[in-house]
Amino acid sequence: MESSPNCILVVNCDGTIRTVNEMTERFFGLEKDRVAGMPSREVFEEPVEAIIQEAIRGRITESLELVIRKKQGGRAVLGVSSSQLRSRDGTVLGAVLIARDLTEAKRSEEWMRRMDRLSSLGQLSAGIAHEIRNPLASINFNVQFLARQLDPDDKTRKIIDDTLTGVERIKGLVKGMLDFCRPAPPILKSESINRAIxxxxSLLDSQFRKHGVRVEMALAPxxxxxxxDNQQIHQVFVNILLNAMQAMPQGGTVRVESRVEQDAKKPRRRLSVTFSDSGTGIAKDDLPRIFDPFFTTKPEGTGLGLSIAHKILEQHRAVIECRSRVGQxxxxxxxxxxxEGRSDVPV
Ligand SMILES: Nc1ncnc2c1ncn2[C@@H]1O[C@H](COP(=O)(O)OP(=O)(O)OP(=O)(O)O)[C@@H](O)[C@H]1O
Ligand SMILES: [Mg+2]
Structure with missing residues (x-):
């Protein structure tokens, strides 16, 4: 029981905790000696507590997936099963609850699902974008030609200008689709991320000022x-910063930090860069979709900014994650x- 990779906890019939194993201590951030004998409702929150109480009453749970908030911060997915604990003569002694941490497995599953969708969508989009490019170039050329034929105060000028604006928008979309579907291989050099930030x-400085956006920087010296690849990572940072600005229509603050991280479980150090805005936040239901191509909540958005960023970062063996609270x-x-001076540079 002690060495089990699962959380195991045993409660008595009166709902007091009999024992918990080491994994339970670690996962729920508690101490076995302190919680033994305490009522489980004082230690565990709903819905875990409800499962314990039901198990005592003989209603077992089988492989139920729960999302719980961890004391140490963050959320985790648990696969929970329970059963009644009986002595040999059938007397009910209490209940046992076994829980497996499924957080990592769920994350990989989500990752695989996204990759799968991206690769088929990518092939289709690249084909369409490519086919649109040539006729679009001739529409652009012809409309510009017509515009030059008109008097400056000709009434049709407005129609021509609207057409050119539309053409520009499609050009941007096609470029975005091709960037996403067929990104150029990165040109890798060892450089300063702080400088790229x-x-x-500074590229967006005047736009930020116009929109009342203040930037705070705390870069690791x-x-x-x-x-x-400087150009590609520049594009990633710009996409994220633009989104932050667009999420703060009344202005606000973007805080950009860089930090060297050393994770005890991983041998190599990592450089983390965070962009925090004080904008509208992202609805819980939208959060899993923000990296999907064409997912947008903006009337003028293409929904490609973050999917391109995701793809570029993947080619750099970098990862991106997002936390958000609506209104915050x-x-x-x-x-x-x-x-660290090794030759296996990421590709
Ligand atoms: N900082 C943010 N604050 C709030 N919502 C965000 C933020 N960043 C991204 N989003 C959400 O994620 C969606 C997808 O972002 P993405 O950059 O991929 O596309 P977009 O900004 O809508 O369009 P485009 O980047 O092509 O202009 C956005 O429409 C928005 O709903
Ligand atoms: Mg965007």
Whole structure:
């Protein structure tokens, strides 16, 4: 029981805790000696507590998936089963609850699902984008030609201008689709991520000022260089910063931080970059879809900004995650591997 990779907890008939194993202590952030003898309702929250009570009453649970909030912060997915604990003569002694942490497995499942969808959608979109490009170039050329033939105050000028605006928008969309579907292989160099952050922020400086957006920077002075494609990562930072600005229509603050992270479980250090805004936040139901191509909540959006960012980061073996609260703001965290003088640069 002690060495089990699952959380195991045993309660008595009166609902007091008999014992918990080491995994339970770690997962729920508790101490066995302190909780033994305590009523389980004082230790566990709903819905775990409800399952314990039902199990005592003989109603067992089989492989139920629960999303719970961890004391240490963050959410986790648990697969929970329970049963009644009986002595040999059939007397009910209490209940046993076994829970497996499914968080990582769920994350991989979601990842695989997304990759699968992206690859088929990618092939289709690349084909369409490619086919649109040539006729679009001739429409653009012809409309510009017509515009030159008109008097400056000709009434049809407005129609021509609207057409050109529409053509520009389709051009942007087609470029986005091709960037997403057939990204150029990255040109990798060991460079300063802090500088790339500063470049992206300064590019958007005048737009930020116009929209009342204040930028706070806290960049790690000791950040080692990272191997990346400057142009592509610049595009990623710009996409994320633009989204932050668009999420703050009344203005607000974007905080950009870089930090060197050393995870005890992973041998290599990573450089994390976070972008936190004080904007509208993202609805819980939308959060799993923000990296999907064409997912947008904006009337003028293409929904490609974050999917391109995701794809580029993947080619850099970097990861991106998003936390958000409606009405409070959104934080994107990017983690880049630090190349500690090794030759296996990411591709
Ligand atoms: N910082 C943010 N705050 C709130 N919502 C966000 C933020 N970043 C992304 N989103 C949500 O994710 C969606 C997808 O973002 P993405 O950048 O891929 O596309 P878009 O911004 O809608 O369009 P485009 O980038 O092509 O202009 C957005 O429409 C928005 O709903
Ligand atoms: Mg965007």
């Amino acid at each position: 500063e470049d992206a922020v 000791e950040a080692p260089d990272v191997v990346f 703001g959104t934080t994107f965290t990017l983690r880049f591997p630090i190349d």
